[in-house]
Amino acid sequence: MPHLKVRPFDTSRLKGRVAFRALPEGEKGPELVGVGEGEELFILEIKKSPESYLIRSDKISRPLDSNRIKKALAELRDKAGLEVLHSNIELSPNRPPVAAEYDKKIEEFYDGEFPFEKVVLEVGFGSGRHLLWQAKEHPDTLFVGIEIHTPSAQQVLRQIHLQQLKNIWVLNYDARLLLEMLPSNRLEAIYVHFPVPWDKKPHRRVISDAFVEEALRVLRPGGFLELRTDSENYYRYALEVFSCPVKAEFLVEKNRDLPVVSKYEARWRRMEKNIYTLTLYAREESSAKEMRFDFGFRGAVTAERVAALPREAQVEEEFFVHFGRRYRFAEGGGGIIECSFGSFDRPEHKYLFWSEGEAAHYFPGLPVRSAANQAAHQRIGEWLHG
Numbered sequence: 001m002p003h004l005k006v007r008p009f010d011t012s013r014l015k016g017r018v019a020f021r022a023l024p025e026g027e028k029g030p031e032l033v034g035v036g037e038g039e040e041l042f043i044l045e046i047k048k049s050p051e052s053y054l055i056r057s058d059k060i061s062r063p064l065d066s067n068r069i070k071k072a073l074a075e076l077r078d079k080a081g082l083e084v085l086h087s088n089i090e091l092s093p094n095r096p097p098v099a100a101e102y103d104k105k106i107e108e109f110y111d112g113e114f115p116f117e118k119v120v121l122e123v124g125f126g127s128g129r130h131l132l133w134q135a136k137e138h139p140d141t142l143f144v145g146i147e148i149h150t151p152s153a154q155q156v157l158r159q160i161h162l163q164q165l166k167n168i169w170v171l172n173y174d175a176r177l178l179l180e181m182l183p184s185n186r187l188e189a190i191y192v193h194f195p196v197p198w199d200k201k202p203h204r205r206v207i208s209d210a211f212v213e214e215a216l217r218v219l220r221p222g223g224f225l226e227l228r229t230d231s232e233n234y235y236r237y238a239l240e241v242f243s244c245p246v247k248a249e250f251l252v253e254k255n256r257d258l259p260v261v262s263k264y265e266a267r268w269r270r271m272e273k274n275i276y277t278l279t280l281y282a283r284e285e286s287s288a289k290e291m292r293f294d295f296g297f298r299g300a301v302t303a304e305r306v307a308a309l310p311r312e313a314q315v316e317e318e319f320f321v322h323f324g325r326r327y328r329f330a331e332g333g334g335g336i337i338e339c340s341f342g343s344f345d346r347p348e349h350k351y352l353f354w355s356e357g358e359a360a361h362y363f364p365g366l367p368v369r370s371a372a373n374q375a376a377h378q379r380i381g382e383w384l385h386g
């Protein structure tokens with residue numbers, strides 16, 4: 001991860017495209033610096049120790065294009081004349097750029113519209129071999145790849161640039177949160193190849209009752225969800241999950257060959273492991289989903305209300321809300337609160353920005369449009385406005 005380690009300095013010297021600075025409430029926690037503007041704004045953290053300050057991007061707003069982080073760090077270094085102890089922010093001129101046009105944000109899925117008639121989803125594409133191959137084979141189809149691991153998403157965006165592909169969208173996000181936002185009967189297929197088995201933490205698995213239910217809703221009749229796994233455990237678990245929805249039928253195949261072999265699959269084959277393919281077919285038309293979501297805050301916030309926000313996680317049956325670190329803007333009043341909320345196994349992580357007398361807002365972007373997020377948002381609104 002790009003970072004700068006510098007000698008301690010007076011952070012009020014930071015200038016340039018610095019949108020704000022925010023200091024942690026209490027002693028603990030880094031200082032936050034907003035860099036860039038508008039859609040491009042993201043947050044850098046300054047972790048302080050008596051000997052050095054470590055400056056790097058945060059986890060919540062980090063851009064996928066690491067060159068943007070490197071450029072922002074270089075600008076801070078140069079404008080404030082920082083004394084560098086260690087850094088890794090040299091731009092790599094020989095590295096192909098990421099295809100920024102196909103790097104999609106979760107907000108771009110809000111309207112449920114795609115510029116292609118046929119749309120296919122691949123969950124956890126890893127090195128992207130299957131995704132890239134499918135896209136080349138079917139230029140009339142849009143392939144939406146969703147991957148939680150940032151370097152994999154970056155790598156595939158570089159390949160999209162190199163191979164000049166025009167029919168892949170990459171989303172660096174948790175796949176368990178996406179399906180709820182998609183319109184019914186829209187996808188041709190969903191590929192989930194070699195998901196992490198999470199034997200010790202099954203609640204983190206991509207495949208779940210809720211995922212399958214949503215998959216059957218978003219697939220058009222005749223569309224399918226294809227799971228491939230080398231894990232006997234996951235295979236048995238998936239058999240059980242796929243058997244639940246009575247409305248669907250599925251097919252099980254052992255050691256079926258695909259024209260393209262992913263890195264993982266190649267490894268399992270060398271180890272002579274069995275590979276199971278489970279294909280679940282959507283047979284029926286699903287009813288349209290009501291998409292009435294509103295993540296705006298109405299009404300002015302006061303510092304008293306913010307101070308009274310619960311310090312402990314608030315857990316309800318369907319959702320939770322947890323406010324993490326709180327920060328005060330170095331200038332102008334108001335501040336930033338880290339918050340996690342929504343469903344327990346698919347939490348949303350955002351910042352809540354507030355200023356005295358103004359409406360609060362989430363950063364970066366709005367939460368995913370899910371029932372749990374909406375209920376959590378409602379509760380946050382009640383705390384903020386009564």
Ligand SMILES: C[S@@+](CC[C@H](N)C(=O)[O-])C[C@H]1O[C@@H](n2cnc3c(N)ncnc32)[C@H](O)[C@@H]1O
Binds near residue numbers: 149173174206
């Ligand atoms: C074992 S790898 C398989 C990669 C690829 N499908 C293949 O066949 O080689 C599993 C991938 O799923 C991704 N992943 C795990 N949980 C995810 C989630 N909730 N949403 C999106 N991607 C996820 C991981 O980052 C990892 O790249």
